[in-house]
Amino acid sequence: MTKTPAKAAGSAAPAGPRTPGPAEATRPPAASTRPTGTAGASGASGTAGGTEGSAPSAGGRRRAAAGSAASRKTGGAVPRTGASAPHDAGTAPKAPGGSAPEAGKAPARKKAPGGRGRVPVVPAAGWANPLRDGRDRRLPRIAGPSGLVIFGVTGDLSRKKLMPAVYDLANRGLLPPGFSLVGFARRDWEDQDFAEVVHDAVKEHARTPFREEVWQQLAEGMRFIPGDFDDDTAFKQLRDAVDELDASRGTGGNFAFYLSVPPKFFPKVVQQLKKHGLAEGPKGAWRRAVIEKPFGHDLASARELNRIVHEVFDPEQVFRIDHYLGKETVQNILALRFANQMYEPIWNRSYVDHVQITMAEDIGIGGRAGYYDGIGAARDVIQNHLLQLMALTAMEEPIAFDAEALLTEKLKVLKSVRLPEDLGAHTVRGQYAEGWQGGEKVVGYLQEEGIDPHSKTDTYAAVKLEIDNRRWAGIPFYLRTGKRLGRRVTEVAVVFQRAPHSPFDTTATEELGQNAIVIRVQPDEGMTVRFGSKVPGTSMEIRDVSMDFAYGESFTESSPEAYERLILDVLLGDANLFPRHQEVEESWKILDPIEAYWHEHGTPAQYRAGTWGPREADEMLARDGRSWRRP
Amino acid sequence: MKIDLTDTTASKINKALVQGRRAIGTPAVGMVLTMVIVTDEENAYDSIKAAEDASREHPSRTLVVIKRHARTLRDRTHSRLDAEVRVGSEAGTGETVVLRTYGEVSDHADSVVLPLLLPDAPVVVWWPVDAPDNPAEDPLGALAQRRITDLYAVEHPLEVLQTRVRHYSPGDTDLAWTRLTPWRSMLAAALDQARVQVTSAAVEAEAQNPSAELLARWLEARLDVKADRVVSGGPVVTAVRLGTAGGEIVIDRPEGPLATLTLPGQPPRTLALKVRPLSELIAEELRRLDADEMYAVALRGEGIKETV
Structure with a gap:
């Protein structure tokens, strides 16, 4: 039961090319005669949306998940298989009323545990944004309210890759309003100096053209914390900065800590984060750790490293970057x-x-x-x-x-x-x-x-x-x-x-x-x-x-x-x-x-x-x- | 490289395309779609340029159909097809064929376009101006999966909008809708943060702006509230206000690329929200080639609860 709809959805794209060319010419008129029919069918998920809070999001999510999965998988090749997609999209609403809702429900249940994070909605359940809908493929996957804290922000990786990437994301409109960037390093800098450094890094390395308005939007949320990793005052300052950003920028307590530092500092940094209550956000908010390779130099050291990080962060909230x-x-x-x-x-x-x-x-x-x-x-x-x-x-x-x-x-x-x-x-x-x-x-x-x-x-x-x-x-x-x-x-x-x-x-x-x-x-x-x-x-x-x-x-x-x-x-x-x-x-x-x-x-x-x-x-x-x- | 063909046929054009590709030494092509642009001479340059820019993201064969209006009776009865084949650096990452039709063949442009479509690849038709009332029934429109019109290019956008509603069929889309994507994603993101029920809505825009109308209809459909249309000085859409129990959510863009977002109980912050050039709009359109169901919802502006 659960298998069938998933199969159907999965095979939708590849099935397309079977449709012969001439069918394309006949399809549109047929479709155009049933505007009301489409409304009824396409409203199916919408209706559910109006009645109660959770059902629509499940249905919507399923579609969103399927959509984003498909788009992700095929990546740039989308247009190739895209030939088929219109037909499927066009025919889907025609399915008899009985099977459509089932098709919507079963995979939704199946998806629930794993697929949540993939959908462009705020991860916390219980509230569905009426402006989001799985069928709305134009709306990009915008991150929810959040901020990014980079340790070792003066390093090469940070300047050449991370900061330009953050800017490019903002330029593409993929960061939430109020997104904040906090730098932590052993430099005697003010917020403005930091912004200056980011500015230069972005100008030099970003892939998208530099736009003043995007920069302004980002620069408002930039903070810099000077200090050593064993400097308690610095971490207290970081804590204050995080709280202040929650209040002034609406980051909602969601922060990712990017450890762009040599692995020997990992234990120190994560312990400090724990000690100052930064590893756990307010209720409903997430805190994530991002670490770069090397993940140890052999099995024993890798285990040790994992132990240290997992002591503080839930394994699910630790993101290991393999940029490949x-x-x-x-x-x-x-x-x-x-x-x-x-x-x-x-x-x-x-x-x-x-x-x-x-x-x-x-x-x-x-x-x-x-x-x-x-x-x-x-x-x-x-x-x-x-x-x-x-x-x-x-x-x-x-x-x-x-x-x-x-x-x-x-x-x-x-x-x-x-x-x-x-x-x-x-x-x-x-x-x-x-x-x-x-x-x-x-x-x-x-x-x-x-x-x-x-x-x-x-x-x-x-x-x-x-x-x-x-x-x-x-x-x-x-x-x-x-x-x-x-x-x-x-x-x-x-x-x-x-x-x-x-x-x-x-x-x-x-x-x-x-x-x-x-x-x-x-x-x-x-x-x-x-x-x-x-x-x-x-x-x-x-x-x-x-x-x-x-x-x-x-x-x-x-x-x-x-x-x-x-x-x-x-x-x-x-x-x-x-x-x-x-x-x-x-x-x-x-x-x-x-x-x-x-x-x-x-x-x-x-x-x-x-x-x-x-x-x-x-x-x-x-x-x-x-x-x-x-x- | 450019090959000019006068008084020609589709098969000669196909031959010229192969010849052109051979000549520049890249016989293998990775083009993913055929883009048909139906336009007049006046708008041809801008649309070709936009399509070529977009082809950097979506390598495509672009067929530009330009219907020439003959001035003399003799020219009108004499039917002729001229073509200009561009491959290589002159055609973005794909190939471009500019077709100029004179006389009777103008009414049968589909017979020229059909043999030139890439095998198996999706077809997109774009009318920068003078879109037919019923795009899906149009002979060229019927060849395509995706039909792009532009309400910004008509004299009375709101009346034409009603025509679009009447004749909508899956695969139709309009650049007035595409222009809204940044607005809509920012509104959705704002609501992600506010997490409250919206009780009222208002869209402020210059008079007769089709995007504003679509935005208002979309908000009505999704939020199940009545959206007020407020006329402002423009340009285009200037602000959206969503009323909630705790206060207003406002995105305000009086002019220029910077907007201000205000959420209840939070200080205002700036947002980058620029008016995008045509090429970016087309690139966005080509990213998805299946029916845009949300456009249909916005066109009709139906409340969520109406349908069963």
């Missing part, structure tokens, strides 16, 4: 897999040969020597970004597009990961050596300033993982990341098996590779499908060609930056795109044995800067009869 998950393409992996029919049937061991997930950077460690040395590429990138990408690529279909369901499926994948038995043969680490990178001479890792010349830290890491479940048994997932590689690129490549039988002779298919679907996460977000095609001419010759989908949105100012999206989600309480602590811990369980092995055995292989990694990595794949893609 805020990217359109990553969300599109889910849309691609679960909103379409044509990929999922081949997305398994019967058709897939192997999967390569790459995150390559062309830069070196830059000024991060202090942080990077001793951590290395695997801990810095594989543990979070690559394992998350792998989980999204490999997971089963979640029962709903909400945080809980996604967590369940991702956890299942992470828990089924099996490490290769011979870690020496199937993992590789490297260090970049001096070389030429894109026409520039660069120094090797060991020569970088602030690095111990005998350091064994990896700047390149490649591992082979297998996922022990029915879908993926025996299919290797190759994960690699590195600094100073050929170019900056992040991609997921699903490489398919060769056709089991070829009617063409070997000379015809000599140049034919394996089919592949490549999801490019950055820099130019999009997707490539590689397949064989006949070369024009009289002879039969088949060669690889690529079909490319570049994200229409990616080169527009309208495409939100990952941080924008994530900050908005924090304010809305939507945890879909944030890894939970269980995922973090599972990821460490995968990486810890590899790190331990590396610690015991050998040293990192050297690779020339500007190349695609050490020879050992090529050998590692050659052992399996495969080779790395050149991304």
Whole structure:
């Protein structure tokens, strides 16, 4: 019972293309003859809205949830499937009166526990805003009354990403009136100085054009608290500022605390927040903590960190930022897999040969020597970004597009990961050596300033993982990341098996590779499908060609930056795109044995800067009869 | 790159499109919709520009249908189609075909447009001016999922608004409604904060403003109160007042992009609420291509309790 309506709603979009073109011409007249009918049907949820408080919001919510889920999943691809949407929207009200309300109710009940935060209404239940309606897709997801407190507001991340993202959100009209921004740092600043700094950061880094009126709206709600993390007076001041903002700006006690500080300060900051009563808001208000990677450097430290943070904040209210998950393409992996029919049937061991997930950077460690040395590429990138990408690529279909369901499926994948038995043969680490990178001479890792010349830290890491479940048994997932590689690129490549039988002779298919679907996460977000095609001419010759989908949105100012999206989600309480602590811990369980092995055995292989990694990595794949893609 | 074709046909235009794409070296296209603009020569430039700007967000094939009015009898009987094919940097991120029809073919523009639609992709028709009374019954309108009209471009907006109500069919939308989105989202956000029942409403705007009328109808439908229409000096909508037991919720935008939001018991604060350019309106329109049910609700202005 609960299943059927959900199915119907879910299949609505993909079903569309079946409608033949000519039907479009006949549809409108039919539709136009029943204005009153539409009013009756579309009023159905409206009617409920008038009678009592909770029912309409449930109905409205369901639709809102479905709508936003659909929009989120498909992301920029909406217009493509959009062809079908009008028909469905048009026909839906025609459904006999009996089934429509049922369709509305059942999923509403199902959605209730998880889906709440996704809807653009004030999270607190009991009052439904009559101006909001699930059918009203134009109204953006505006965060409810709230404020953001940034610790370490003078840092690079804050200046380059967070503050511009806040401005861009305001510029797009996605922040509530009265939104407030509080900075906390060890600087002798007044509110105005802070505003000045934000102003400069915004002017320099924001993606949307600078508009004085938006700035004014934001600047009114800016406060700065100077102080150390163990300075009680500073936290008292922060407490006062928060209370004052509630009164003067109507933030309603809802505050997110963004800890843009090195992890060693986390315990101090969260304890202070607790001590000064900042971790708990007034009744009905939320307090959230936002933390950045690294989430520890191994399982034990990650657990310790989680314990510290969870002591003060409810696990549900802790948002771990993995900015990759805020990217359109990553969300599109889910849309691609679960909103379409044509990929999922081949997305398994019967058709897939192997999967390569790459995150390559062309830069070196830059000024991060202090942080990077001793951590290395695997801990810095594989543990979070690559394992998350792998989980999204490999997971089963979640029962709903909400945080809980996604967590369940991702956890299942992470828990089924099996490490290769011979870690020496199937993992590789490297260090970049001096070389030429894109026409520039660069120094090797060991020569970088602030690095111990005998350091064994990896700047390149490649591992082979297998996922022990029915879908993926025996299919290797190759994960690699590195600094100073050929170019900056992040991609997921699903490489398919060769056709089991070829009617063409070997000379015809000599140049034919394996089919592949490549999801490019950055820099130019999009997707490539590689397949064989006949070369024009009289002879039969088949060669690889690529079909490319570049994200229409990616080169527009309208495409939100990952941080924008994530900050908005924090304010809305939507945890879909944030890894939970269980995922973090599972990821460490995968990486810890590899790190331990590396610690015991050998040293990192050297690779020339500007190349695609050490020879050992090529050998590692050659052992399996495969080779790395050149991304 | 630009290819001019005189006295041509749809199949020659299609050929020119392929040729153009080949010539600029990007034969693969990721266009997501076909946008048909039906306009006159006078409004063509602005609308094409807006569509091209919007195509940065929604890569599309834009077909501009310009009906030429011939002055001499000979020209009127002689039917002709001229086309201007633009691809590459001159056409935003998609391709643009400007079709000029003379004589009889003007009445059968759909026969030219139909073969030029992108396969399978949604179709949007936009009349910057001179929209038909019944967009869905129009031969070109019938090809589209989404039909965009603009009440700002008519002489007597409120009368035309009534025509729109009579002929509404799912997929219709109007830029006068699109212009309201920032207002509506701010009002919804204000009510999110106030969390009280609204007992009265008033919309202040310049006389004969169709957006104000739609806004008032929307408020009436959603809040189940009578909304007063107050004439002010403009420009466009200047203020909305929602009466509640505790006092008034007011968004006031006398002029310029800055508005003031007043909530009962809270100090006033400023809001950015600017009048958006055409390209942004079109981009918003193209974001959703299914029927805009809330527009229908606002058009009719029915109270929530009326329907069963």
